[in-house]
Amino acid sequence: MSTILVGFTPDEFGRAAVRHAAAEARHRGYRLLIVNGSKGDAYVDRRFAAPEVLAHVGDGLNGVEHEVRQVVVADVAEELLRIAVAEQVRLVVLGLRRRTPVGKLLMGSVAQRVILEAMCPVLAVKPDTEPV
């Protein structure tokens, strides 16, 4: 069965990504691979999902087959790209956040790197939008 990769963060961006990815998966009969990652270089990372959040991430999926992974790696974008190749992913779904130019300069952007470097199609979704 083919796989859709979702870059998940425990916020409205990640939830939007899961919603859209679930709609695609249902439509095409694919399964979901939901990945949450952190660089693990700060004591606290808001984008690193708590265990209880991860446990319920598939609750609204209505029977779409899914797997959840959490990774601590040097470069989250690199890891997403690696998984995309290793799992022969057909589509990557990401929630896009608005970045200030200074913010981009300082912190880099996982989404930007995945969009530019992934070999498969990437679906970039905005928060507060519903799949049609």
Added chain:
Amino acid sequence: MDNLSLLWGGLESAVTPENLLWAALGVLLGTFVGVLPGIGPAMAVALLLPVTYGLEPTQAFIMFAGIYYGGMYGGSTTSILLNTPGESSSVMTAIEGNKMAKAGRAAQALATAAIGSFIAGTVGTLGVVFFAPALADVAVRIGAPSYLAITIMALVLVTAVLGTSRLRGFIALFLGLTIGLVGLDLNTGQPRLSFGTTQLADRLDIVVVAVGIFALGEALWVAAHLRRTPMQITPVGQPFMGKDDWRRSVGPWLRGTALGFPFGAVPAGGAETPTFLSYLAEKKLSKHPEEFGRGAIEGVAGPEAANNASAAGTFVPLLALGLPVTATATIMLAALQGYGIQPGPQLMTEQPDLVWTLLASLLIGNTLLLVLNLPLAPLWARLLRVPRPYLYSGILFFASLGAYTVNLDAFDLFLLLVFGLLGLAMRRFGLPVLPLVLGVILGPILESKAREALAISGGSASGLVDEPLAVAVYTVVALLLLVPFVVARLRPARPRTDGGATPETGKRTDDGELVER
């Protein structure tokens, strides 16, 4: 009430706008470093030592006092919100505090910790006002042999009683004593352990040693373990307490203060033991024992007060005897020496202005801590989101800058690296840092007192034990060293009846050791 009028005089000279600014800066810096696990107040004071050379001693000490108390407070914030004690004395706070935070009572836990710290710090500082001069009066009359004995006792107690492993403690202590030997022998002018270099013959600068061990060692250690699974922080709003929380906190605050102060005031203090005892006491006395283990406010209020009261108590031996018992107090002693002020029993009579201003500034710092930090708690929690590489590159920058400015000599940067690697190795092999730093600072004092005692007796070893006080102190030291061995010998013969308390103690110090590293 002579002491109080002296303290009032100290307050008058401490409360100038400029001094208040330094106190506020110290409190903010101290909380900053206290919040971050691994960066303690000792490292902050060490990093700031070179900066303060341009200041008046009084202002420098006002700032250090702020850092000291601020670091204590910051540690409790991290313990409560993250369940990661920033320093070994916050281990007990973490137990109940984090449970409270998980149950949605983070605001109350932070508030009881802050107000308890304030009360304990204030009462403790007043305790120093009354006890330190009295002790100093006695201490000026004791001779070199007794002073030597008391110094040895402080070293042995800190090394053997506070850590988990005596062997590791003594390795660290002797490393420190050896480092303290480097340089010209003050009596004969012979260079020791200088390997023919003029820079080493000039004696090692304590700034370089302390910054290397604390800052560089920690930075290298963190770099070696950079990626760790991030922890879950409990969101927090404005700290506050309800009526019921106040009622349940007052008793633990006062009992914790009473427990903590004496432990800080004896030359082998440390906050681990009193915080642990306070926790046990509150658990026994509580009307809600079923809440312990699930977030009892008494379990936060008591240990937090004990922690700060003991921090205040450590100023008694520091000011009255020149004996530091915590890493931060050790660095503060080094700072005193940097100003050419010889700490010891004479300090109170020779530099009364400095001492009383320092004590007054402790009170001011404590009040500022409460005023500034209660509203700032959410901001401090955000600090934990800063990626470690940014934090530690900043620390490395200040460490190198500080080491270089001491003598404007690139050789010091080389030494800094050497001590940084030593600090890394100590963390790797679990050697405690405190005995080493204490050895570096107290080693030369120990040596000069021993020489003095021997010179008086004409070189005869009996000169070391010809005072009754010295003999009594040596007996205490011997007992403290021997009793645990004897107990360990006797224990296996009996069935383990007291198994309940022992493993808990062991676990606690394990955690403490982890944090210390």
